[in-house]
Amino acid sequence: MEWWLVYLLLGGTIGFLAGLLGIGGGLVMVPALTFIFTAQDFPPERILHLALGTTMATIVFTSLASLRMHHAHGAVNWWIVKYLSPGIILGTLVGSTLAGSLSTQALGIIFVIFIYYAATQMWLKIRPTSSHVLPGKVGMIVVGSLIGVLSSLVAIGGGLLTVPFLSMCNVKLQYAIGTAAAVGFPIAVAGTLGYIINGMLQAQSLPDSSLGYVYLPALGWIAIASMLTAPLGARVTHSMQSATLRKIFVILLYFLGTKMLLNLFQ
Template sequence: MLSIEWILLYLVLGAFVGFMAGLLGVGGGGILVPILVTIFSYQGVGQESVVHLALGTSLACMIISSSSSIYAHASRGTVVWKVVYEMVLGIVLGAFLVTHLAADVNPTYIAIFFALFMALVAGQMFLNWKPKPSTNPTKLRSLFVAGTLIGMVSSLAAVGGGFLAVTYLSYKNIDIKKAIGTSAAIGFPIAIAGTVGYMISGWSKTLNEPYTFGFIYLPAFLVISIASFIAAPLGASCSNNLPEARLKKIFAIVSLILSVKMLFSVI
């Protein structure tokens, strides 16, 4: 049941995720999805598809956060638009297709995948691992394939693709600042395609659930999006005054703990 308490909780969650996104330049899926699974479970929303609802709602929230992120990076000239254009078709294809496949996958398997993926992200943050640059030239076909894989994984884990995209673009000898900016731009089509896919694939499965639009829970989407949009600039303004490396480790630990909690709540 939807009440003012849940609305306030969504407001706090959105503000926290938006602040962290602005502060660290990372997506909030690692925190947002596990918490939404818990909140939806307590609310009694979509008990049979609570993980799918959390994934779809998180991706919908990303549309707002990624659009503001694109503007910030584009204004600094750190988006390599040629790479975005050559990857976007694969990204949209991968993200859209995987949402239809995920609709019929056991939520436990998705939770396991999410937990393992977040463990990988946490490990990369801790070790600050970066691939050795490739000596091979970047080709359109390789960008399309990479975009498809990034779109698929990102939609299944409800993340913007930042971890995968930055790693891949760094491997392709793109400057780290431009890799981060380009990754932010890549997150937008992932969010759009993933959201549309989860809306369509969940349409018949949530007809009896109030306030849902496919696998999107509208109250959570609206409140979290507004709060994160307002809080993101505050996080960005604080980024120069706080120890980013330490905060990323804390963010990784929290995301991993919440992911494991989600896994055990679904099993």
């Protein structure tokens, strides 16, 4: 099988879903890469680490494109980005280091729990109440650190955590989404560096063409394809019912999480 074609198809699917549903691809890409790397006979004890690191690297490209779009519409609160970013960078580096020291099974269980959480939140349409204000500078660093740790452990851009936090602090939804997109870039950069460094220091017998825990062939093809199909997904979303799209995505998340959980205990 030509694996470059598989990565191209995966990237196209991820980009289309991102444009269609307005979500990052990490929740789908990590389990998909886990299955693909398993089929390629990569070292079993490092497959999930490679999936997480490679996914985090692809988010660098998607988050930068999203950041530019939201900034052009004036939807980024740069004060929030400024004071969340130090904690986010620190937390992301800590999280990627922690991920490197965890076993595949432990790391997989953390990811499956999070994917079930995300799917349930979408299914029940859980929204935080706007009953707080933004914390001070120290509080922003602490919150940023927590977002960074969890985001790097499960390879997401942080939107599923940052948007609810900002909404809870009375930030308007459009600014919460735009600011979360901006915050996703330092998460992705720091997380990628963390997975590269920890992979180079801790792991042996990684596949050829790997840079630490980032598998470069997968990164290249997925990044190219996702950038091409994201605009198509964005156009299609206006011709379909959002409720139907949400149900399809929730079912997909539950399926991927369950399959990944079963594979962990086989």
